[in-house]
Amino acid sequence: MHDMNSGVVIVGGGIAGQAVCEALRERDADVPITLICGEGSAPYDRVRLSEILVSGEDPETLQLRPSEWYADHDVELLVGRMVTWVDTERGVLGLDDIEEMAFDKLVLATGSQPLMPPIPGIKLAGVHPFRDPADCDAIRLAAAEGGVERAAVIGGGLLGLEAARGIAAQGCAVTVVHLLDRLMERQLDAGASALLAPALQGLDIDVEFDRSTQQIIGPERAHGLRFSDGSELMADLVVVSIGIRPETELARSIGLVCDRGIIVDDAMNTSRPGVLAVGECAQHRGIVYGLVAPIYDQARAAAATLTSDATQSGTGTNRLYLGSVPSAKLKVAGIDLVCAGDAVGDLEAVVTDAATGVYRKLTVRNGRVVGTVLLGDTRGSEALVAAVRAGDLVDNPLQALADASLAGPADLPDTAQICDCNGVCKGALVEAVTVGGCATPREVMAVTRAGTGCGSCRPAVKEIVAFATGGLSDEPAYLCPCRKQTREELAGKIRDEGHESVSEVANACGTGRECGTCKPALAYLVSEVCANQHREERDARFINDRVHANIQRDGTFSVVPRMYGGVCTPDELRRIADVADKFEVPLVKVTGGQRLDLLGVKKQDLPAIWADLGMPSGHAYAKAVRTVKTCVGTDFCRFGLGDAIGLGIEMEKLWEGLHTPHKVKSGVSGCPRNCAEATVKDIGCVAVEGGWQVRAGGAAGGNVREADILATVETRAEALRIATTFLQYYRENADYKERTYDFIPRIGLEKVREVVLDETSGAALRERLRIAKAATADPWLERDDPYHPRQFEDLETPEPALVGPPAGGER
Amino acid sequence: MTLATSMYACRVDDVPLGEGRAITLDGRRIAIFRSAGGWFALDAACPHRGGPLADGIVCDNAVICPLHDRRYDLASGEALNADDDVVAHAVQLQGERVFVMLAEAAQLAA
Numbered sequence: 001m002h003d004m005n006s007g008v009v010i011v012g013g014g015i016a017g018q019a020v021c022e023a024l025r026e027r028d029a030d031v032p033i034t035l036i037c038g039e040g041s042a043p044y045d046r047v048r049l050s051e052i053l054v055s056g057e058d059p060e061t062l063q064l065r066p067s068e069w070y071a072d073h074d075v076e077l078l079v080g081r082m083v084t085w086v087d088t089e090r091g092v093l094g095l096d097d098i099e100e101m102a103f104d105k106l107v108l109a110t111g112s113q114p115l116m117p118p119i120p121g122i123k124l125a126g127v128h129p130f131r132d133p134a135d136c137d138a139i140r141l142a143a144a145e146g147g148v149e150r151a152a153v154i155g156g157g158l159l160g161l162e163a164a165r166g167i168a169a170q171g172c173a174v175t176v177v178h179l180l181d182r183l184m185e186r187q188l189d190a191g192a193s194a195l196l197a198p199a200l201q202g203l204d205i206d207v208e209f210d211r212s213t214q215q216i217i218g219p220e221r222a223h224g225l226r227f228s229d230g231s232e233l234m235a236d237l238v239v240v241s242i243g244i245r246p247e248t249e250l251a252r253s254i255g256l257v258c259d260r261g262i263i264v265d266d267a268m269n270t271s272r273p274g275v276l277a278v279g280e281c282a283q284h285r286g287i288v289y290g291l292v293a294p295i296y297d298q299a300r301a302a303a304a305t306l307t308s309d310a311t312q313s314g315t316g317t318n319r320l321y322l323g324s325v326p327s328a329k330l331k332v333a334g335i336d337l338v339c340a341g342d343a344v345g346d347l348e349a350v351v352t353d354a355a356t357g358v359y360r361k362l363t364v365r366n367g368r369v370v371g372t373v374l375l376g377d378t379r380g381s382e383a384l385v386a387a388v389r390a391g392d393l394v395d396n397p398l399q400a401l402a403d404a405s406l407a408g409p410a411d412l413p414d415t416a417q418i419c420d421c422n423g424v425c426k427g428a429l430v431e432a433v434t435v436g437g438c439a440t441p442r443e444v445m446a447v448t449r450a451g452t453g454c455g456s457c458r459p460a461v462k463e464i465v466a467f468a469t470g471g472l473s474d475e476p477a478y479l480c481p482c483r484k485q486t487r488e489e490l491a492g493k494i495r496d497e498g499h500e501s502v503s504e505v506a507n508a509c510g511t512g513r514e515c516g517t518c519k520p521a522l523a524y525l526v527s528e529v530c531a532n533q534h535r536e537e538r539d540a541r542f543i544n545d546r547v548h549a550n551i552q553r554d555g556t557f558s559v560v561p562r563m564y565g566g567v568c569t570p571d572e573l574r575r576i577a578d579v580a581d582k583f584e585v586p587l588v589k590v591t592g593g594q595r596l597d598l599l600g601v602k603k604q605d606l607p608a609i610w611a612d613l614g615m616p617s618g619h620a621y622a623k624a625v626r627t628v629k630t631c632v633g634t635d636f637c638r639f640g641l642g643d644a645i646g647l648g649i650e651m652e653k654l655w656e657g658l659h660t661p662h663k664v665k666s667g668v669s670g671c672p673r674n675c676a677e678a679t680v681k682d683i684g685c686v687a688v689e690g691g692w693q694v695r696a697g698g699a700a701g702g703n704v705r706e707a708d709i710l711a712t713v714e715t716r717a718e719a720l721r722i723a724t725t726f727l728q729y730y731r732e733n734a735d736y737k738e739r740t741y742d743f744i745p746r747i748g749l750e751k752v753r754e755v756v757l758d759e760t761s762g763a764a765l766r767e768r769l770r771i772a773k774a775a776t777a778d779p780w781l782e783r784d785d786p787y788h789p790r791q792f793e794d795l796e797t798p799e800p801a802l803v804g805p806p807a808g809g810e811r
Numbered sequence: 812m813t814l815a816t817s818m819y820a821c822r823v824d825d826v827p828l829g830e831g832r833a834i835t836l837d838g839r840r841i842a843i844f845r846s847a848g849g850w851f852a853l854d855a856a857c858p859h860r861g862g863p864l865a866d867g868i869v870c871d872n873a874v875i876c877p878l879h880d881r882r883y884d885l886a887s888g889e890a891l892n893a894d895d896d897v898v899a900h901a902v903q904l905q906g907e908r909v910f911v912m913l914a915e916a917a918q919l920a921a
Contacts, residue, residue, distance in 0.1 A: 406891065516870020517880065539829025543866040543877045546830070551877050555863040788827040794865070795821045795834035795843065 006032065006091065006102040008306055011083050011250065012109035013037025015046060015292060016279025018064050019299035019423075020107050025073050027307045033075045034101070039132065040080040042067060047292050047421055050159075052136050053166025056144075059133035086254045088272050105274045105306055108251055108262060112244035112280040112290070117154075121216030127238045130163045139163065142237045143170035150175060152225055152235035154213050156183040158328055160241035164205045167239070173204070175233060177211040177225060179242075187328055189343040191352060192359045192373045199335050199357050199376070208233070244290050246281045261288040266320040268302040278302045285323055294324035296423030325389045327420060338381040341371030341388040349397035356510075360405075362397040369394050379482065380404025382426070382460055386416035406515065418464065419450035419457045426464055433468035441465045459484060479521050479736060482514035487525060487735050494529045501535035502526055512540070520545070521736035524623065524659055528731055531768065532775035538787050547792055548779040549606055550621035552599065557606065559598040560620035561613050562656065565630045565648035565668075566594030572615060579612045593627030593665060595620065604793050607783035616656070616778040623737075625655040625727070626665050629677065633670030633687070642687025644670035647716050651685075654720070655727060657776030658769070661734035661743075664727065679707050682740040683727060685719050688712065692719035696726050696752075697744035705741045708749050711757060725762045728769040729755055817903055817910040820852075824907070831865035831874065836911055841900060843909065844885055848872045850902040851885035852911050858895035 008024060008031055010017045021035050037043065044062040052059055070077040078095070085094040092100050114129035116122055126142065128135050142148055143166075153164045156178030167174040176183075182193035183200075197207045212228040216238055224234040246261035257263045257271035261283030268276045268284075278298045280290060289295070304319030327340030345363030352359045358376035362369060362384065368391045372384040383404045387394070390413075394400050412418075414427030428448050438444045441462045445451040451458040459478075479487045490511060499505045502522050506512045512519045519540040526534045538546050549557035561576070576596055580588050586600035595618055601609060610617075619626055628651045631637065633644030648668040655664075667678035668685045678684030680700035684707050686693040691714040698707030711722050729752065734743040744752055755761050782791065818836050820843055826832045831844040833855045840855035842865035853874070857864050862878030869875075873882050873891055881893035888899035901912040 512870070514871050515882070516868050516873065516875060519868055519870060537829070538827065539869060542868065543863075546866075551863075551866065553860070553878065555861075555866070555878075788830075790825055790827070790832060793832075795825055795832050797835040798819050798821075 006104045007034065008032070008105045008107065009034045009036065009093065009101065009103035010107040010109055011036050011093075012111055012279070012281070013039060013041075013043045013079065014109060014111045014279065015043065015064070016111065016281075016295045016299065017107075017109035018043035019295055020109060020278050020302050021075055023296075023299045023303035024306055025075065027303050031307070034103075035070070035075055035077050036081050036083055036095070037077070037079045038082050041133075042070070042077060042079060044133070045421065046132075049130070049133070049136050050162035050166050052133065053130075053140055053163065054169040056140055059136065062133070083250060086250065088254060088275060091274075105276070107302060107306070108256075108270070108275065108277040108281060109279045110247040110250060110277075110281040112246050114240065115243040115245045116240055117213070117242060119213060119215055121218050121222065122240070124216055124218050124222045124238075125220065126222035126236060127216055127240065130159060130239050130241050136166075139167065139237070139239055140170060143167045143172040143174075148172055148236040150233075150235050151237035151239065152177055152233055153239045153241060154225070155241040155243070156180075156207065156209075157186065157241060157243070158184060158330060160239070161200065161205075161330060163239050163241055164200070165203060167237070168204045172237070173206075175206040175208060175235070176200070177208045177213060177227075177233065179210070179212055181209045183207065184330075184339075187326070187339040187343060188373055188375075189361065191350060192337075192339075192343070192361065192375045195352075195354065195357050195359050195375055196335070196337070203335070244280060246283065246288050248281060251277065251281070259283050259286075266301070266322060267305040268298055268321060269305060276302050276305060284321065287323065289324060289326065291326050291328055293327055293417070293420040293423070297321055297324055300423075327385050327388070329420070335375075336378045337375045338378045338385065339371075339373045340385040341369075343371055343373055345370050347397060349401055351398070351401055360401055362394070362401050364394055364397050367393055369397070369400070377405070380407050382416050382418055382457075383407045383412050386413060389417070390415070412464075418460050419448075421457075422449045424448045424450035429461060429464045430468045433465060438465070439469055479525070480511040480514075480518040482518070483510050485509060485511050487521075490522070491525055491529055494526060499526065500530055500533075502537045502540040504535075518736075524661065524736055527659060528772070531772040536787070538791075544621035546787075547603055547606055548617055548621060548782065549601065549603075554600075556600045557603055558620070559601050559606070559609055559613075560591065560595050560618035561615035562618040562652075563595055563615075564652045564656075565628055565645050567630075567645060567649065568596075572613075575613055575615075579609050582612065583609055591620070591627075593620075594629045595627055606792050607786075610780040610783045617780040619657070622659060623662050624657070624659045624664070625652070626663050628652040629665070629667040629681070631668070631670050631675035633668075637670060639673060640670040640687070641689060642670050642692060643716065644668040644676060644685075644687065647685055647692075647720060648676075650716075650720055651683075651723060654724060654773070657778065658727070658731065658773060660727070660731050662737050662739045664730070664740065666723075680704060681707060683707075683723050685723060690714065692716060694719050694722045694726075696723075696730075697740045697749075699739065699741040703741070707741075708744055708752075710753060721762075721766065722756060724769060725756045725765045726752070728765040728772075731769070731772075732765070817901075817912040820902075820909045820911045822907050823904070823909060825909075829869055831867065831869060833863065833865040834911075837913060839913065841911060841913075842874075843902065843911065844869055844874060846870075846872060846885060848885075850904060850909060852900040852902050853883060853885065853888050854898045854900075857881055857883075858890070858897050859893055864897070 010020050043064045045064050048062050081095050083093050084097045091103050114131040128139050150173045151167045153160050153176045156176050164174050164176050183196050213225050214228050215226040216222050217224040222238045224232050226232050248258045251262040252258055262277040264277050264282045264284050270277050279295050298321050301321035325341045330337035342363055345365045347364040350361045361373040363371040369387045374381050412426050416426045418426050432438045432444045432447045444465050451461040478484050512522045520542045523540040543551050583605050585598045589597045591597050628648040630644045630648035634640035664682045666683040667676040667681040669676040669678040670687045678686050680698040684695040693712050694710045695707035696710055699705040713719050826845040831842045833842050842853050842855040844851045846869045857876040859881045862876040864874050866877045867874040872885050875882050882891040883897050888897040890896045898914050900914050903910045
């Protein structure tokens, strides 16, 4: 006997076997578990095979758990071993006919085999199923190494399309031949399917419908397909992906009741006590599930059955498996597709735009959501799939579709499943942050394993982690969440396609056209990429940047004139006082950045106030270079080591008017006593014995962070140069609303230093800053040259009120 | 509906494209918007904390209040991410002139 320490033996090293293993260990830390894998490796993630087909990465990267995991969790893992017979009376099974192993309970997770149609030529060389890493290797090699002019994929289901994508990615022409008149007919309705084919065409995948393959043309190796109508398609590589056949051979040899699959009840018990079946080999309530999501639910039910004693078995609905709503995501780059449940119902809401390839549908039966199909625009898919799974009541499905597209992660119920591969719900992600103390998506993914499967849920995981952490995430957010476009992607397009305004980018990329919250970000990006030579569109700007003042809670504004380095003249002070009197400014306050703030100003008074002040804008309202706070330095202070005021003024004049991804507050201290608090500024310089420390990434807000030292240099000129170089690096690379203290940790201090301190890249950064700076102007000069005649004015009440218009007025 | 209850508000050029402006009509503060999708009018104050909707960013037939990012549908006044809707008024153009019919007037005329 192999092992007298019987316990639970799981036969089959696929996702199902692994899932049972994990669910069981979670419920019972002590029960002996043995996992027997027929293939020569530990369980791997079959769902991600198509990724390997595209990338050619080592299949080992697909392994679900590292080899140490099995030892750590006291699971005996046997790889490359076949179970050849089972004696359920004695509780013994045979391994490769040479060894016996005892078990108390047995779980069959034998999975499925690819269905190969019995047609002539199916065994020819060049014909492959698409099922395991070896198939993957063979297909990839054939497609990548030339000699194949065209590949054919038989079967337009989920897996077939993924295989086709993998082949196309090798630069090989590929045609999908499908038996029916629409693709993915088990998941999609005709409408979505009709849009899917052209989308595939865009990825160089041809599709032929109504093709019943009668023969694979030989003679020695595959050269083409012959269809029932007599037509032929030349193809030197043929991939067959028409479905799966549950692997029931072992089950039948034991005498278990089988139909298509091994018949199981709601507790996952087969017809023989103590023997369970889970996954693609099992048939539950008449259904064999070929998708991954149900496996996790089944595995949990099986674990519950295995750990309950016989008298409890099957009681309590929470431990039973009651069936799954099938859901699927197509993991093909460039095509977003999510579907769940039934594609047809007795009431259907459809939003479609053939031009952009968008199709969104919600199906309802008896007032309950029963299915959804989202193609091209999968916003809100988590919420909609959750509604399908829960069978939510819905009054107005069209409204529900629209609401879902606007719903953020905060709106999802805790039970919404985010990661289908690993069966992780939103609640578990939030708990990893709130209870588990995770701070970043990466940590949360490591703990919960969400997003570590096919990866298609990673954007959702990031959003939920950002929501749970209050946005304190180390990974960039989308600039445009509606279209899921990042800053880098958009900056590249603006550069490559030469866009000069927000509306041009919106037209070309769709960014900023939906909810509009990203328009200010886009306005900054366009101005930055175009070095301030962009075409300004004020409607894309936040009100502060339309009127160059900071809006207050009552709709009035605050005015902060520029005082370089916090230094001002008696005359300037007098003018500020006069303005406060003349315009009855409710509050005059010294700010934290050493400036004077006039608060409670009416919008229409702004131009006159600026004229009376005769000082430039302090940009206290903008995401821009704000103040440079200074101490008195060497001028008067008896401890001063460096000219803090001088350097501060120099910095402020050199950077004035430059907009930035988020506000940039700076400081210069004349000695390490640091009276100007330069070590907690976005950019700070501190005079030390023999030179200057240049720092960046400091914070003294909700969090306090000591600024990192970029360099310690000998001269004031060098300090100014490095600080300036960093500023431009931040301007070009930070995400909108990403402060320096988030930016530097994200990029990594070493990388920042490398670029900023490098002679060549540093000089290039400074040159670009110089060009951008040359195109800036004091925005308060718009008092004489407004962007629009009514830039600062509301509309007057007409006196007397005119009545009209006469008939014929148009809406 | 009768048009006699519409009030002249402003000229087309008085509101920059893609922005809004506030006006007092019949003693009521109204925000008039000139979006790519047409002209719209809402009560001027955001139902959330009274923010000036006329100063909001206009996009996708909605306006975002500048104070706390509450969004409202320009045509219906429906709250898209807030609790309370804002009252919407009808806008009509005649040539270069913009007319507003206040919601109550519209109800009376209907």
